[in-house]
Amino acid sequence: MSFIHPLALLGLAAAAIPALLHLLQRRTPPELDFPPLRYLSEAERESARRLKLRHLLLLILRTALIVVIVLAAARPLVRVEGGGAHEPTALVVILDNSPSSGVVVDGRPILDRLRVAAHTSLARTTAADRVWLMLADGVVRGGSRETLLASAESTTAGWQRLDLVEAVERAARLVHAEPLPGREVHVLSDLQRTALAAGRADVPDGVRVLTLAPGRAVPNRGIASARVTEGAAIVEVTGSGAATAQPVPITIRIGRDRGASAARGLAALGAAVTVPLPAQSIASGWWTGEAALEPDELRADDRRPFVWRVAPPGRVTATPGAGPFVAAALAVLRDARRVGDGRDVVIGDIPSGARSVVQPPADPALVGQANRALAARGVPWRWGETGTPGPIVAPELAIIAGVQVTRRYRIQGAGSGERGEEGVLATVNGEPWLVRAGGVVLLGSRLDTAWTALPATPGFVPFLDALVNRIVAGEADVATGEGAPRVEFRTRGTDTIGATVFGPDPRESDLTPAPATVATAAFGGKGRAEVLEDARFASERFLGTRRADFSGVLLVLALLLAAAELGVATRTR
Amino acid sequence: MPAPVRLDLLDPAEVARLGGIEIVAEGVVEGFLAGLHRSPFRGFSVQFTEHRAYQPGDELRYLDWRILARSDRLFIKQFEEETNLRAMILVDASRSMAWRGTPERLTKRAYADRLAAALALILLRQRDATGLVTFDEQVRQVIPARVKTGQWTRLVRGLLDTPDGLGTAAHAALQRLTALLARRGMVVLLSDLLFDRDLALTALRYLRHRGHQVVVFHLMDPAEVELAGPPEVRFRDPESAVSVVVRPRELARAYADTVRREIAAWRTACRRHGIAYHHVQTDMPFGMALRLLT
Numbered sequence: 073m074s075f076i077h078p079l080a081l082l083g084l085a086a087a088a089i090p091a092l093l094h095l096l097q098r099r100t101p102p103e104l105d106f107p108p109l110r111y112l113s114e115a116e117r118e119s120a121r122r123l124k125l126r127h128l129l130l131l132i133l134r135t136a137l138i139v140v141i142v143l144a145a146a147r148p149l150v151r152v153e154g155g156g157a158h159e160p161t162a163l164v165v166i167l168d169n170s171p172s173s174g175v176v177v178d179g180r181p182i183l184d185r186l187r188v189a190a191h192t193s194l195a196r197t198t199a200a201d202r203v204w205l206m207l208a209d210g211v212v213r214g215g216s217r218e219t220l221l222a223s224a225e226s227t228t229a230g231w232q233r234l235d236l237v238e239a240v241e242r243a244a245r246l247v248h249a250e251p252l253p254g255r256e257v258h259v260l261s262d263l264q265r266t267a268l269a270a271g272r273a274d275v276p277d278g279v280r281v282l283t284l285a286p287g288r289a290v291p292n293r294g295i296a297s298a299r300v301t302e303g304a305a306i307v308e309v310t311g312s313g314a315a316t317a318q319p320v321p322i323t324i325r326i327g328r329d330r331g332a333s334a335a336r337g338l339a340a341l342g343a344a345v346t347v348p349l350p351a352q353s354i355a356s357g358w359w360t361g362e363a364a365l366e367p368d369e370l371r372a373d374d375r376r377p378f379v380w381r382v383a384p385p386g387r388v389t390a391t392p393g394a395g396p397f398v399a400a401a402l403a404v405l406r407d408a409r410r411v412g413d414g415r416d417v418v419i420g421d422i423p424s425g426a427r428s429v430v431q432p433p434a435d436p437a438l439v440g441q442a443n444r445a446l447a448a449r450g451v452p453w454r455w456g457e458t459g460t461p462g463p464i465v466a467p468e469l470a471i472i473a474g475v476q477v478t479r480r481y482r483i484q485g486a487g488s489g490e491r492g493e494e495g496v497l498a499t500v501n502g503e504p505w506l507v508r509a510g511g512v513v514l515l516g517s518r519l520d521t522a523w524t525a526l527p528a529t530p531g532f533v534p535f536l537d538a539l540v541n542r543i544v545a546g547e548a549d550v551a552t553g554e555g556a557p558r559v560e561f562r563t564r565g566t567d568t569i570g571a572t573v574f575g576p577d578p579r580e581s582d583l584t585p586a587p588a589t590v591a592t593a594a595f596g597g598k599g600r601a602e603v604l605e606d607a608r609f610a611s612e613r614f615l616g617t618r619r620a621d622f623s624g625v626l627l628v629l630a631l632l633l634a635a636a637e638l639g640v641a642t643r644t645r
Numbered sequence: 646m647p648a649p650v651r652l653d654l655l656d657p658a659e660v661a662r663l664g665g666i667e668i669v670a671e672g673v674v675e676g677f678l679a680g681l682h683r684s685p686f687r688g689f690s691v692q693f694t695e696h697r698a699y700q701p702g703d704e705l706r707y708l709d710w711r712i713l714a715r716s717d718r719l720f721i722k723q724f725e726e727e728t729n730l731r732a733m734i735l736v737d738a739s740r741s742m743a744w745r746g747t748p749e750r751l752t753k754r755a756y757a758d759r760l761a762a763a764l765a766l767i768l769l770r771q772r773d774a775t776g777l778v779t780f781d782e783q784v785r786q787v788i789p790a791r792v793k794t795g796q797w798t799r800l801v802r803g804l805l806d807t808p809d810g811l812g813t814a815a816h817a818a819l820q821r822l823t824a825l826l827a828r829r830g831m832v833v834l835l836s837d838l839l840f841d842r843d844l845a846l847t848a849l850r851y852l853r854h855r856g857h858q859v860v861v862f863h864l865m866d867p868a869e870v871e872l873a874g875p876p877e878v879r880f881r882d883p884e885s886a887v888s889v890v891v892r893p894r895e896l897a898r899a900y901a902d903t904v905r906r907e908i909a910a911w912r913t914a915c916r917r918h919g920i921a922y923h924h925v926q927t928d929m930p931f932g933m934a935l936r937l938l939t
Contacts, residue, residue, distance in 0.1 A: 101890055106880035107741035107839055108869045111907060113889055115899040123895060 074159045074253065076147035076200070076621070083142035090134035094127075126640060133637040137630055144626035158614035160200035161254030164243035165193050165220075167227055168236065168261030170208040171372035171576040172583055174229030175262070177290055183229050186260040189284050189606070190224040193258045193613060202250050206243060208234035229372065231555045233577035236261060240281055240595045241273035248276040254614065259283040259595065263603075265586040266579035268594045275596030282612055283595060283603045286585035289313065293320055293341065294373025294581030298363040300380035301470070305347045307363045309339040312582045322347065326361040356384040358568055360559050373581040379550055379559045379571045386540045387414020393421035393433065395520050397527035401536045410537050417540045421518075423449045427511040427544045431518045432481045439481065447486065451509045453495075455481035459503055459516065464526075466498035466506065469538065471531030479523040480516040483507055497543065513544045651676035653763075653932025658750050660931065661759060666801050670762035673931040674770075677763070678702045696720040731774040731790040731830030734761045735822065736804065737864075739781040740884050741839045743809040745927070746868020753864045756927040757835040758804045760862070760934055764833060765800045767935070777803045778825070780818035781810020787825060812884045816841065819848030829856040838863050838911060839884075850918045860921040860938065863911060865904075867926050872900040 075081065106112065116123075149159060167190045173183040190205070197203045197217050205213045205220045208230050213223055240257060247255040255278055261267065263286040275281055291313020298307045305324050319338040324347050326335070339345035349361075359382065364375040388411045390398050398419055405411040418425035421433040422445045432455050433442050443454045459482040464475045483504040497513075498506035505516040517523035519532075526532055549562070549570030554577055562570040586594070588603035595601035604612055652660050652669070653676035660669055679702045696709060699719035709720045742754035751759070761777070768775040769792060776790030777800045786803040826832065832852055838845070838861075853859050874880075874893040881888040893900075908924050915922035923937040 101877040101879045102875055103879040103881055103888065104874065105744060105883045106869075107744045107837065107883055108865075108904070109880055109882035109885075109887060109889060110839065111869075111903045112872070112880055112891060112896070112900055113887075115896055115903040116889060116891060118903070119896060119899040126895065 074149045076149065078146060080142060080146035083145065084139060086142065087135050087138045089138065090131055094131060126643075129640055130637065133633055133640065137633040137637060140626050140630045140633060144623040144630060146623075148622040148626070150620055150622045158196075158198075158201075159253040160202075161197070161256055161614060162202045162247035162250035162252045163193070163197060163254075163256050163258065164204045164206055164212065164247055165190050165224070165258045166206045166234075166236070166239050166243055166260060167224060168208055168234050168259075168267070169227050169230045170234045170261075170264075170267070171229060171231055171580040172262055172264055172370060173208075174372050175290060175292065175370040175583060177288055177369065181229065182262050182287060183227070185287060186262075186284070187224055187227060189260045189609065190227075190258070191221060192610065193260075194221050194224060196614060201254075202247075202252060204243075204246065206239060208232045210234065210239065210242075212242070212246065231372070231574070231576055233554065233580055234261070234267060235269050236263070236267045237269045237271060237273045237594050240275065240601075244273065244275040244279045244281065244596070248279050255279045256614065257281045258613070262286050262583070263585045263591055264580070264582060265584045265590070266582045268586050268590065272593060272597070273595050275600045277600075279596070279600065281595045281601035282609060283591055283601065284609050285588065285603050285605045289583055289585050290369045292368060292370045292373070292581055292583045293365055294370065294576075294578070295322075295363050295365060295376040296578035296581060297344075298361070298376045298378040300349065300359070300361070300378060305335070305349055305361065305363065305378065306344050307337070307339060307347060308344040308578075309341055309365070310578050310581045311341050312584045320365055323364045324349070324361060325364065327359060356382045358561065358571065362557075370581070370583065372576050373578075375557055376575045377557050377559050377573055379561075379573055381550075381571075383541050383545055385410055385412050386545065387412045387416040388540045389413070389415045389418050389425070391418060391420030391422075391424070394419040394431070395518060397521070397532070398519050398536065401527075401533045404533050405537055405540075411540060417544055419540070423451065423512050429513045429515070429539055429544055431515040434518060434520075446512070446514070449510075449512060451512045451514065452486045453504070453507050453509055453514050454484050454486050455514075455516075456484040457482050460501055462501040464498050464500055464505060464524075469498060469506075469535065471534050471538070472498065472526060472529075475524065475526045475529055475531070477505065477517050477524040477526075479518075480505060483514055483516050508543060511544065513539060651679065651932065653677040653935065654930045657756055657759070657927060657929070657931055661751055661755065666758055666762045666804060667798075669759050669931075670766050670801070673759070673763045673935070674766045675702050677932045677935050678767070678770075696722060731776070731826075731828050732765075732768045733776045733778060733790055733822070733826055733830060733832050734765055734800075735819075735832060735834045735836070736761050736777065736779045736807070737781070737834070737836030738779045738785055738807045738810045739837075739839070740809055740811050741837055741882075742864070744866065744883060746866045750866065751927050753837050753866060753927055754809060756925075757862075757864055760925075760931055761804060761833075761835055762797075762801050763931055763935060764938075766797055769797050774830075775800065778818070778822055779803065779807035782812045782817075784818050784821050785810065789825070790830065816844035816848050819845065819852070823848070823851055823855065826852070826855070826857060831858040831860065833860045833862065835862045835864060837865060837869075842911065842914065846914050846918065849915075849920055853918055853920055858921075859919075861911070861915055861923065862934070862937075863908065863922065863924045865924065865926050867928050870901070870904055870926065872897045 167186055169183055173186060174181050194203060194217055203217060203220055205223055207227060209232050240259060243257040247257060257279060259281060293309060293311035296308040296310035298305060307322050319340045322337045322339050322345060324335040326349060335347050335349060337345045337347040360377060360379045362375055362377045367374055388402055390402055402411060415425050417427045419429040421431055422442050423430050433439055439455050446454060459480045461478045464472050464477060466473045477500045480500060495507045495509050496504045497508055507514045519527055521527050551572045553572050553574045555574035557575045560572045561568050591603050592598060592601045652672035663669060699721050703721050707721045709722050712718060712720045736757050738754060742757060743752050745752045765775045772792050774790040774792040775796060777786060777788040778784060779786040785807045788799055788803045849859055872893045877892050879888050879890045912922045925934045
């Protein structure tokens with residue numbers, strides 16, 4: 073039992089008043105002569121037992137009356153099964169307004185249902201509760217009930233993904249730190265399976281995690297990623313539901329600012345589709361585009377912007393040490409105006425010029441000299457011992473992936489010998505084969521068929537193109553971020569030095585809800601967490617601390633006691 | 646001509662304010678006798694003794710018609726008593742009798758004195774020999790029963806000369822009376838009967854056994870019948886100084902029951918022994934109390 077106005081309990085001291093009055097009244101009664109005292113004594117003797125009982129009853133009734141009135145004034149809250157108020161509770165309402173909450177089910181966004189549940193939870197709180205509201209941005213919002221209600225009401229589907237396990241753990245820790253009788257976390261989410269990270273939230277004892285069961289799942293398709301490489305847009309489609317098995321049309325729009333042009337393609341769920349870009353997009357400069365799907369129930373992932381930069385043709389010089397294959401490829405590129413003459417980029421077996429593509433010397437005896445030259449340029453990589461043959465692994469350079477390398481030097485970091493993955497563009501047998509440091513690109517093999525099959529492959533010329541125009545010059549800095557689909561450019565002076573592409577997290581496109589058992593386990597396990605349908609969620613809310621205001625019953629009891637006291641007091645026998 | 650005021654029917658306290666015992670008693674008796682068609686205390690004497698002037702209230706049957714015819718004057722014939730009626734009035738003068746519930750009322754003693762004086766006057770007018778005994782713990786005054794002139798004055802003085810006593814020892818006083826009342830007659834006891842009932846009844850029964858006609862007036866103040874007072878009060882017995890703290894309101898009904906039982910017990914016991922018992926409250930008009938004897 074708890075009290076809304078516990079200070080009123082100080083009034084319980086007044087319960088001693090009847091006993092005190094009883095004692096004080098007996099101290100000094102007036103004295104009167106009364107001759108027939110024998111009759112009086114006899115009457116008293118006969119009534120002594122009844123009078124004692126009556127006095128005791130009156131004392132009990134009056135004391136109880138005061139106690140009951142004081143208790144009623146303190147507004148006691150008694151644990152009940154049904155409705156009623158609740159004991160002071162620390163509550164965090166997690167309202168998942170991630171992009172997936174915008175999916176329309178049965179004609180209205182699922183966020184509407186979540187918002188109503190959040191409103192009900194917040195509206196049921198009292199001034200004695202401590203309440204917070206957590207949205208998908210992970211920010212815990214405190215404040216008055218009215219403030220939080222307004223926040224919940226004005227919440228719209230956002231662009232940030234919410235890791236529910238992490239959110240529940242944070243919320244549980246927050247309410248656990250509050251010295252209140254009740255501690256609850258209400259999870260109002262579409263409960264995507266992808267929102268439950270691996271692992272399990274550490275929920276302290278005494279914290280109840282109530283999760284609203286997800287509603288009906290709908291199929292969805294979304295663009296997981298879109299990027300441009302080598303003159304083509306690579307778009308990956310993701311989604312959930314049976315209807316996503318069919319390939320879907322994708323529209324690529326390019327150059328919004330320079331007169332839009334479009335390309336189309338078909339993409340299947342989980343596969344990346346390459347859509348060749350129109351010829352004009354080969355021109356140098358920064359380009360933006362957008363991949364879009366036909367609209368479906370979740371609009372947030374139906375389009376995704378992308379950005380790429382086409383560098384101007386590099387002016388390249390190949391030293392004699394570069395070999396015949398390089399010279400031939402450069403001639404092709406020069407004919408295609410992909411490169412020009414000049415010393416912006418020098419290809420050879422020692423670093424020279426501002427930017428160099430360096431391959432190991434054909435003569436092993438010169439390796440040491442070449443390493444010293446690299447050291448003089450401040451390059452933190454060295455050629456080491458010869459390595460084992462193997463295929464090239466290059467996630468970012470699909471055109472050379474899988475090409476066999478028969479001879480190579482191990483590229484090792486200077487000093488400690490290990491430099492991690494920084495600057496590594498391709499590997500062979502897990503060891504760096506193509507690395508970049510500043511303006512120097514280092515190859516583990518010579519571009520010669522005696523070392524690798526690469527010069528004999530169709531991708532050799534594009535590879536060399538990428539090497540001198542893009543890789544050695546430094547990739548355009550394109551970052552990604554969560555947010556409303558858009559592109560933001562970073563500038564330095566008048567130069568654009570990078571861009572950030574915003575869009576929803578691809579995992580938001582998978583609307584598959586987590587089974588109740590999985591969610592329960594992720595949110596602390598049985599005994600702490602429950603996944604409940606709407607009706608049960610409403611009834612279980614604050615159930616652990618639900619209290620009914622008992623003051624009304626006490627006032628009725630006080631009236632009965634007063635009536636009983638009046639009856640006993642006025643009754644003379 | 647306005648009807649004369651009958652003092653015997655007025656409030657005793659109001660009547661007492663008119664004057665002393667004599668005046669009150671005479672006024673009461675006059676009113677009482679005027680209201681009677683026939684005296685209940687008419688004696689058995691038939692032998693004429695003397696005449697006296699007619700007074701309003703005298704019965705016309707005793708008017709001497711011969712003198713009226715001769716001299717046109719009114720005279721009443723008086724007769725010598727020939728019966729053995731001797732009345733002895735016993736007045737309890739104990740301390741408890743000097744109590745009244747409110748100042749507006751007479752004390753039981755004052756009421757008893759005036760009632761005794763009135764009764765004596767009636768008896769003496771009938772030529773019944775009337776005596777008086779006052780007592781508390783002991784017998785204070787004994788005036789033997791006589792019928793001679795001036796007896797009533799002596800009786801009244803005996804009442805006035807008896808101060809309020811202390812305790813009550815009715816048994817001893819009544820026992821002494823048995824020796825004084827050698828001849829059979831009427832014994833009228835005026836008391837609040839706040840003494841041991843069995844002992845008192847033993848004495849009264851003895852008187853009855855000796856052939857006396859015994860009449861008991863049980864005097865009570867109305868405040869002794871219905872218990873009232875402050876919410877809580879310490880009541881003290883003025884005779885024994887014993888006290889008890891009570892709440893009159895919660896004990897009122899039990900007390901009233903006890904009083905009713907006590908009165909019923911006295912009445913039953915008296916009836917069993919042939920004793921006339923009358924319960925009289927001090928707010929009862931004297932005429933009503935006298936009427937109890939008819």
